Amino acid sequence: MNNFLKINKKTLLILLFFLSVIFLVTVLFKQFNITSIDESILSIDPKFDIIKPSFTINNEKEKISVSASNGNFLNNNKILLKNNVFFKSSSFTILSDEVTFDKKNQTAVSESSSKFKSEGTEIISEGFSISENGDIILFNGKTSLILK
Amino acid sequence: MKYIITILLFFSFQTIGRESGQTEITTDDGIEVFNKEKYYLLKTNVKIISDEYELNADLVKAYFKKDLYDITRIFSDGNVTLKSSKGIKASGEKIDFNLINEDLQIFGKNSLFINNELNMTSDKEIKINNTTGNFKINGPNSRLKTNKIDITGYLIEGKFTQLANVSEVELLNVEDETQINIKTETLDMYAIRAEYDKKNNIIELFDNVKILRDNESISGNYAKINTLTESYKVTSKESGRVKVLLNKTDE
Numbered sequence: 001m002n003n004f005l006k007i008n009k010k011t012l013l014i015l016l017f018f019l020s021v022i023f024l025v026t027v028l029f030k031q032f033n034i035t036s037i038d039e040s041i042l043s044i045d046p047k048f049d050i051i052k053p054s055f056t057i058n059n060e061k062e063k064i065s066v067s068a069s070n071g072n073f074l075n076n077n078k079i080l081l082k083n084n085v086f087f088k089s090s091s092f093t094i095l096s097d098e099v100t101f102d103k104k105n106q107t108a109v110s111e112s113s114s115k116f117k118s119e120g121t122e123i124i125s126e127g128f129s130i131s132e133n134g135d136i137i138l139f140n141g142k143t144s145l146i147l148k
Numbered sequence: 149m150k151y152i153i154t155i156l157l158f159f160s161f162q163t164i165g166r167e168s169g170q171t172e173i174t175t176d177d178g179i180e181v182f183n184k185e186k187y188y189l190l191k192t193n194v195k196i197i198s199d200e201y202e203l204n205a206d207l208v209k210a211y212f213k214k215d216l217y218d219i220t221r222i223f224s225d226g227n228v229t230l231k232s233s234k235g236i237k238a239s240g241e242k243i244d245f246n247l248i249n250e251d252l253q254i255f256g257k258n259s260l261f262i263n264n265e266l267n268m269t270s271d272k273e274i275k276i277n278n279t280t281g282n283f284k285i286n287g288p289n290s291r292l293k294t295n296k297i298d299i300t301g302y303l304i305e306g307k308f309t310q311l312a313n314v315s316e317v318e319l320l321n322v323e324d325e326t327q328i329n330i331k332t333e334t335l336d337m338y339a340i341r342a343e344y345d346k347k348n349n350i351i352e353l354f355d356n357v358k359i360l361r362d363n364e365s366i367s368g369n370y371a372k373i374n375t376l377t378e379s380y381k382v383t384s385k386e387s388g389r390v391k392v393l394l395n396k397t398d399e
Binding site for chain 1: 166169170171172173174175176177178179180181182183184190215216217218219
């Protein structure tokens with residue numbers, strides 16, 4: 001006699017029920033997990049208005065890309081960029097911690113420690129400002145410049 | 149994150165330091181970079197240190213060719229001092245140094261240039277080209293001094309040659325509306341103008357000439373001195389007379 005014919009019908013139903021429950025629990029858990037991750041992303045820091053903002057400053061010679069981890073709108077034109085603020089062009093990069101970027105005037109001002117790097121040049125300053133579409137860069141306070 | 153970046157920048161600021169072949173510039177009041185005009189301003193208590201030279205000034209304007217490292221000219225203003233590893237020392241109110249053609253100009257009161265035993269001073273300007281050896285000392289209290297010769301006048305210009313660490317005057321033109329003075333180990337010469345050419349070892353003195361040697365004093369309008377034999381010829385164009393004074397010695 002076939003062994004499968006020996007299985008009790010009631011036992012089979014219970015087994016099927018448990019398998020269905022496990023399947024449903026797994027599916028629901030996964031769905032719940034995705035929702036919670038999405039919610040955690042949105043709730044990283046409600047203090048910031050923008051996550052990973054990026055802009056560009058254009059002048060005659062080059063384009064300067066501006067990016068940061070977070071940002072807050074100060075008014076219609078000014079944005080306070082925070083954490084990992086990068087200014088990158090074909091010829092230089094500037095890293096700072098906090099920069100106020102003016103979209104309208106295409107200017108940037110920082111009073112935090114800043115590091116500038118270009119070919120053969122490294123500048124560490126107590127802050128910086130970019131004006132005239134990147135043609136004028138001012139490094140503030142005690143400043144150290146290494147020329148290689 | 150903010151603190152991590154601040155700490156990283158702080159440590160990189162602390163560890164930034166000049167290695168051999170690099171130039172280190174520090175300022176108290178920042179740097180202003182003008183990309184279009186290709187220069188940058190270094191502001192307040194500026195110190196520039198490289199393997200070849202050391203410069204201190206209140207304000208420095210550095211012109212570059214391609215990028216910031218590619219400096220072609222340095223204009224320094226206020227309490228400027230410059231020292232080179234080759235024995236050059238310069239100081240003045242302003243110093244303009246062209247790195248391409250090695251042209252150095254020092255401006256202002258108490259301008260000073262020392263190249264080993266060659267010593268130049270002026271209260272207006274000193275210009276030297278390190279490649280050609282041409283120099284010009286212009287203004288009140290202008291003076292050129294070496295181990296062998298001491299020259300004063302309003303305008304001292306000429307050419308020097310550099311052999312090993314010895315700077316020697318090759319050509320010289322000295323002018324002053326009132327009086328110039330050239331002193332050697334044995335001669336003390338005065339005139340309105342003087343010329344010297346090392347090729348023929350001749351010093352020529354023009355107008356209101358006076359030569360002092362030991363107890364001897366000779367005056368005239370023109371003098372020609374052989375620096376090798378120390379013989380000289382004095383003439384007077386107007387009266388045709390030359391005045392000679394011989395002082396009695398105790399012996």
